[in-house]
Amino acid sequence: MPEKGKDAPTDAPRDGADAGSSAAEAYVVKDPEAFARNVARMLEQLGKAAAAWVEPREKGEVADTLSEPMADMVKTFSKVGEYWLADPKRAIEAQTSLLTGYFGMWTESVKRMSGETAEPRPKTTDKRFSDPDWDNNPFFEFLKNAYFITSDWANRLVADSQGLDEHTRHKAAFYMRQITSALSPANFLATNPELYKEMVASNGANLVRGMHMLAEDIAAGRGELKLRQSDASKFAVGDNIAVSPGKVIAQNDICQIIQYAPSTETVLKRPLMIVPPWINKFYILDLNPKKSFIKWAVDQGQTVFVVSWVNPDKRHARKDWEAYSREGISFALDVIEQATGEREVNAIGYCVGGTLLAATLALHAQEKDTRIASATLFTTQTDFTHAGDLKVFVDHDQIAAIEAAMEKNGYLDGSRMATAFNMLRASDLIWPYVVNNYLKGKDPMPFDLLYWNSDATRMPAANHSFYLRNCYLENNLAQGRMKLAGKTLKLGRVKIPIYNLAAKEDHIAPARSAYLGGRLFGGDVTFVMAGSGHIAGVINPPEAGKYQFWSDGPEGADFDQWVEGAKQTPGSWWPHWQAWIRAQSDAEVPARKPGGGKLKPIEDAPGSYVRVRV
Structure with a gap:
């Protein structure tokens, strides 16, 4: 002893x-x-x-x-x-x-x-x-x-x-x-x-x-270890998490469209559409009123619409990227036009939602669809050359094994992706909880972010296979070889203004990767790098007074030169982005109610799709 x-x-x-x-x-x-x-x-x-x-x-x-x-x-x-x-x-x-x-x-x-x-x-x-x-x-x-x-x-x-x-x-x-x-x-x-x-x-x-x-x-975990990182009993979606008021105003097989209730008398004429990742649930943007990007955007006079993706099952096995583009983004654009009468929108894509948005923009450029007037990318990769540790899980043999596993049920179980993400930071997201839970015998503390992190989602087989092969394995979007709806996509044809946000310590979409991908677009790209990582770098309300962001680096520079020459500003990047949004179009109209009197609300936000757990 x-x-x-x-x-x-x-x-x-x-x-x-x-x-x-x-x-x-x-x-x-x-x-x-x-x-x-x-x-x-x-x-x-x-x-x-x-x-x-x-x-x-x-x-x-x-x-x-x-x-x-x-x-x-x-x-x-x-x-x-x-x-x-x-x-x-x-x-x-x-x-x-x-x-x-x-x-x-x-x-x-x-x-x-x-x-x-x-x-x-x-x-x-x-x-x-x-x-x-x-x-x-x-x-x-x-x-x-x-x-x-x-x-x-x-x-x-x-x-x-x-x-x-x-x-x-x-x-x-x-x-x-x-x-x-x-x-x-x-x-x-x-x-x-x-x-x-x-x-x-x-x-x-x-x-x-x-x-x-x-x-x-x-x-x-039905035979697999479902490691608890937070006291889940303290949270309930729609009760004390994801509580911004709004309505589900439309839905189809793969998503619900939520419109949030206004909090100002006037709003920007151009609505805001948010395309979150389907690998996690959208309410990372609406954890609680103090952290909610959605609530903050509403309070700045934005009419906010969010695509809430379905948690897929066997029925969605053949839903591929074209389906997510057409039945997700294009569907949302149709709904927004019906509810507001506005054809042009500002769009946000987060992580893989941003990659889908970028691909959709390239498709729209060929189809002369001009409804998305500006795009913001949160920690998004369009060039996967420097895609970080997730590339470890992607080669021909491993993708073939994943595809074989998905063939049985038509989807990849959410626990597989959750484990992969946790392994990227095993010393922070796995072993401390093994020690605390199973050796100390202590319940984990309630933490909304980790509750969201454990609320895993499945991935449809066709969608996930397309993503792994076209992005991580072959880098087809960056190389101008990705095909969607029968068309070969070229990001250089996207001429709309882009706000490209990276996070300095991001281990999922490294800042260098996001920067290089942003240079593929054919229009004006504003690159901003937030402090912290993939989540905290994005979810950083101004009131918190945390971190910093870098902007206005030298044009045409490589990434390291840009970082060296960029201006550092303490605090949140959110006000910087809001000023950029207003610079695109600052016309205002009276505040809009969800549905605009033209679409009958189906249910209260955050809707039923987001409540489905694995």
Whole structure:
């Protein structure tokens, strides 16, 4: 059992032998009988978790999906291994580098434990190692340092491997980050001082609660782990989340069209149409009144319409990009014209909704459809050359496997995409919740953003296959090869004004990628880069006073030059965008009620489509 000796480091909190004894007490089980009972109860709950995992597999309801990614990971790492093992000298140098790190760590640890002066210990800002005993207890400090040395060495092996093609190197680096994140000593009971002390203090009751939650989460995922990141019981769509007043004024097989009620006496004559991603639900733009972009836009005098996508099932298997363009965007344009009498609109597309909007604009340019007068792209890629870590999941073999999986039900289960997105930031979105929920036995805190993040949606087979192949795999939209409605799309033919918003720390649609894609359009493009990431960079109300944005960089510059020469402004980019919208057309009309007296509202916002859960 790890404990702190009397020769603890001088910077540890201590008052002679009493402090050492007190520190050791935290690792000693006080009630062995209660501890034994809880271990038995924990094993009982673990058995229930195992049963919840096995049962749907025995019934044939769930097919294991781990074999394909595991095989791909092994194949990828074998190529890294080939480089290092091909030259004995190179292999020995790699081993020597690791051993040198271990010997240096061991020497410093011995010095500290013997009371000698050692090199100052660097303090980590890694939240996984925030417990003081990671620094003050020699055992746990040794584990932490060994982990950092080993993980840094492993990541360098990938980075220094020569002869790998770009995609293989990208995959190897990604897989290595997943492995090193998973093997952190902070993730295991016996190697995490905080967990160890928690177990001792509660006589193992935390593990009973944790295994009970694990069984519940596997059962909720119907044989797959549905990791809870937020207390879902505290939120209800339409009650305390997605509450901006409005009406569903039209619907079809793949979407509902919501018009929001005005809050000003006059509004801009040109309505605003928002095309959100179908990979997640639209209410990220309407989490609550303080964070709601929709409410803020309404309060600025915008007549806001939102496309709320259906959560698809087997009936939607053949709904492809043309269907989403025609039955989503074009349908919304028809509805807006009916409700307001206005033919021209300002449009917003978010993430893949923005990619669809861009493709639709290129199609409209050929069809002489001028209804979309300006477009705003939120963290949108049209050129997927630098598409980030999601490209790890996209090659011919992996897409074929995904298509085979979708063939059975006609859609990709939402949990697959949710897991992929969580893996992009596993150290923040997976392992802290594994530790908190199943090892500490604590319920996650209520958090509206993470509630939305877990409210996954399915993807229709035809739509998702088209997206993966045409965008991530072949980059056809950027190359002028994408075909929609029988026409080959050219973004250069899009001449309308574009407001192209990227986010500096975006791991889904990297800012560099968004910038390069914006240069493909044939008209005036205003590029703006917000602080933070894919969500927080967009959902940043002015009242919060957070982050910053960059604008007015040098025209025609490459991305790095643009960033260097851009103007930085503290706070939200929302007012900057509103000024841009008004610069396109600032004519006003009296405020409009949902439906405009011409379309009978079907139901209150946020509608029924968005409430369907996977």
